Amino acid sequence: MNQAEKEEYLREYSILKNAGKPFFPYAVAKDSVMAVVVMVVIIFLAAMFGAELGPKADPTTTTYVPRPDWYFFFLFEVLRVMKNVPKFTDMATIGVPTICMILLFLLPFYDRSPERWIGRRPVALAAGLTTIFAMAYLTYSGANTGSPNSVDLNPPSSLTSSQRATFRAGEAVVGQSGCLACHVIGHNGNNGPGPPLTAIGTILRPQAIASTLRNPTAPMPSFADLAKDNPEKFNNLVNFLSMLQ
Amino acid sequence: MPKLPAPPLPKSLQPRPKRPGENGNGAVRPVEAAQEAGITVVDWIDERTSLSGGIRWLLFRKVPKGINWFYTLGSATMFAFLNQAVTGVFLAMFYRPDAAGGAYESVRYITDDAFLGQLVRAMHKWGASVMIILIFLHMARVFFFGAYKYPRELTWIIGVVLLILTLAMGFTGYLLPFDQRSYWATIVGVNINGTGPFIGPYLSDFLRAGPEFGATTLSRFYAIHMMLIPGLIAALIGAHLYLITKLGISAPPWIKAQEDPGLRESQV
Ligand code: HEM
Numbered sequence: 001m002n003q004a005e006k007e008e009y010l011r012e013y014s015i016l017k018n019a020g021k022p023f024f025p026y027a028v029a030k031d032s033v034m035a036v037v038v039m040v041v042i043i044f045l046a047a048m049f050g051a052e053l054g055p056k057a058d059p060t061t062t063t064y065v066p067r068p069d070w071y072f073f074f075l076f077e078v079l080r081v082m083k084n085v086p087k088f089t090d091m092a093t094i095g096v097p098t099i100c101m102i103l104l105f106l107l108p109f110y111d112r113s114p115e116r117w118i119g120r121r122p123v124a125l126a127a128g129l130t131t132i133f134a135m136a137y138l139t140y141s142g143a144n145t146g147s148p149n150s151v152d153l154n155p156p157s158s159l160t161s162s163q164r165a166t167f168r169a170g171e172a173v174v175g176q177s178g179c180l181a182c183h184v185i186g187h188n189g190n191n192g193p194g195p196p197l198t199a200i201g202t203i204l205r206p207q208a209i210a211s212t213l214r215n216p217t218a219p220m221p222s223f224a225d226l227a228k229d230n231p232e233k234f235n236n237l238v239n240f241l242s243m244l245q
Numbered sequence: 246m247p248k249l250p251a252p253p254l255p256k257s258l259q260p261r262p263k264r265p266g267e268n269g270n271g272a273v274r275p276v277e278a279a280q281e282a283g284i285t286v287v288d289w290i291d292e293r294t295s296l297s298g299g300i301r302w303l304l305f306r307k308v309p310k311g312i313n314w315f316y317t318l319g320s321a322t323m324f325a326f327l328n329q330a331v332t333g334v335f336l337a338m339f340y341r342p343d344a345a346g347g348a349y350e351s352v353r354y355i356t357d358d359a360f361l362g363q364l365v366r367a368m369h370k371w372g373a374s375v376m377i378i379l380i381f382l383h384m385a386r387v388f389f390f391g392a393y394k395y396p397r398e399l400t401w402i403i404g405v406v407l408l409i410l411t412l413a414m415g416f417t418g419y420l421l422p423f424d425q426r427s428y429w430a431t432i433v434g435v436n437i438n439g440t441g442p443f444i445g446p447y448l449s450d451f452l453r454a455g456p457e458f459g460a461t462t463l464s465r466f467y468a469i470h471m472m473l474i475p476g477l478i479a480a481l482i483g484a485h486l487y488l489i490t491k492l493g494i495s496a497p498p499w500i501k502a503q504e505d506p507g508l509r510e511s512q513v
Contacts, residue, residue, distance in 0.1 A: 001395050006395055006396075009395060012502045013309070013493065013495075013496065013502075015503075016309040016310060016496040016500065016502050017307050017308070017309050017493050018307065019309070019310055019502075020308050020310050020312070021307065021308060021310070022253055022304075022305050022306070022307055022308075023303075023304055023305065023307070024304035024305060026312075027308050027312060027316070027494075028304075030312075030314065030316075031317050033317075034314070034317035034318075034320065034324075035321065035324040037321075038321050038325055038379070039324070039328065041375060042325070042328055042368055042375050045371035045374075045375070046364055046367035046368040046370070046371050046372075047364065047367070049367065049371065050363055050367045051356060051363060051367040051369075051371075052356075053349075053352055053356050053422055053424055054422075054424035054425050054426045054427075055424060055425050056423070056424060056425070057423045057424055057425055057427065057428035057429075058425065058428075067426060067430055068419070068430050068433075069373075069374075069415055071377045072412075072415070072416070072434075079437065101405070101409070104405050104408075105402060107388075107393060108393045108401050108402070109398070111394070114394070114395075115391070116390065116391030116392075116394060116495075116498035117499055118389045118390070118391070118498070124389075125389075128385070128388055128389060132385070178429065181432060181433070
């Protein structure tokens with residue numbers, strides 16, 4: 001907006017404002033009705049759904065799949081999608097959210113046209129609607145994919161189809177068992193406190209992997225119970241890890 | 246300074262002019278003094294603070310014609326924040342930021358044993374979701390109405406900071422119950438922060454209170470969640486509201502000013 005447009009706006013606004021009503025009580029009345037609605041909704045939700053408390057935090061046994069609160073789903077989904085685009089991996093994680101934040105901050109500085117009626121701001125309308133649909137879609141798909149921790153790897157192309165099935169089954173066990181809280185596998189998981197498992201098949205033989213899982217060094221939890229209660233899952237896990245090379 | 250509009254009180258509530266003879270020149274009788282006690286107190290305070298001008302400026306300013314229900318979303322967000330503040334104070338009366346088990350135990354006590362504890366905790370939890378929905382709706386209203394344009398750019402920037410701080414409240418509060426879900430989600434969250442550009446690693450060291458997730462991490466999240474960020478949010482809401490009052494609420498973009506000759510004359 002140039003100086004003339006600014007003055008034009010201020011002049012027009014002062015006429016509109018003078019023709020308006022006092023804030024108290026007219027706007028205050030609407031705000032109060034809305035405040036009552038907000039309180040009723042909060043109390044209704046609280047009384048209906050309560051607040052649950054899960055099992056106590058235990059840094060040593062992580063058979064728990066971490067999930068953020070729903071309003072972070074879209075963020076985790078962005079990270080998950082970006083991680084699968086290898087070229088962007090490094091800057092993707094927080095780079096994309098950071099860029100979005102900066103764009104949001106600077107909005108009044110790059111959108112400088114004096115037009116305010118959304119019908120005559122096609123770019124803003126398109127950008128706004130796209131953002132809303134993208135956020136809704138990401139929240140929805142974030143809610144429906146497993147946790148941000150679930151593993152998402154491409155099996156090596158040399159595998160036969162039955163090996164491929166084992167690969168997928170073991171991958172699922174890794175996701176359920178929370179290994180990614182401490183290990184990184186490819187682009188998934190946290191780097192530390194455990195060593196990366198991306199190519200663990202080249203370092204350890206299957207027997208060594210199995211015995212590490214049964215008798216690990218602290219802080220890694222033992223998966224001996226899994227081996228006893230569900231040997232098939234355990235074998236899939238071990239085979240999956242030895243295919244990682 | 247232009248003359249402020251008079252409070253729009255109904256006739257019966259407006260101060261009645263004194264009848265002749267009433268309270269002539271004589272001393273103030275005790276009954277009269279008692280009748281006027283409220284006014285006297287207000288006068289006493291106002292004589293020392295001159296607050297009434299500010300309150301009139303805030304309440305009796307005009308808002309343009311055509312203000313609709315979308316304009317209540319900002320104050321609705323503020324009410325959700327007040328709900329968080331009040332329920333949060335009650336939770337803090339019972340909560341202990343003790344990673345060795347005290348934190349979980351105190352939240353269990355609030356949920357299962359304390360009188361209305363489950364309700365207050367649930368109101369805090371659901372209030373957070375409601376506040377986040379409202380803040381996004383408010384932002385959408387401002388965006389589609391073009392209300393961030395000149396002269397309200399700074400109001401918008403303060404708003405974006407409020408949005409980030411509100412999300413940060415959601416993130417730091419999530420750890421406090423210290424159950425499996427909150428513990429592991431927070432570890433993952435902090436590690437993701439650590440991969441961010443430039444300040445990422447410093448930010449996650451700051452959040453963890455060191456390179457590892459340890460016993461002081463919880464106290465740190467607690468202090469950030471209940472002192473640092475709420476203080477910042479309250480101060481910034483103050484600045485946001487000051488600017489809104491100073492600049493006036495934008496008119497809906499479909500309303501155009503009519504050159505009303507009568508209005509012009511009355512202004513002169
Ligand atoms: C804690 C969060 C917030 C609170 C309590 C809050 C409160 C308010 C209130 C009470 C108003 C008066 C008009 C209305 O209700 O629409 C307002 C206006 C405004 N808000 Fe917010 N707000 C918050 C967050 C935000 C955010 C996230 C943004 C945008 C990024 C924003 C940008 C604005 C702008 C530009 C105005 C001026 C609109 C106009 O004059 O028409 N606010 N805010």
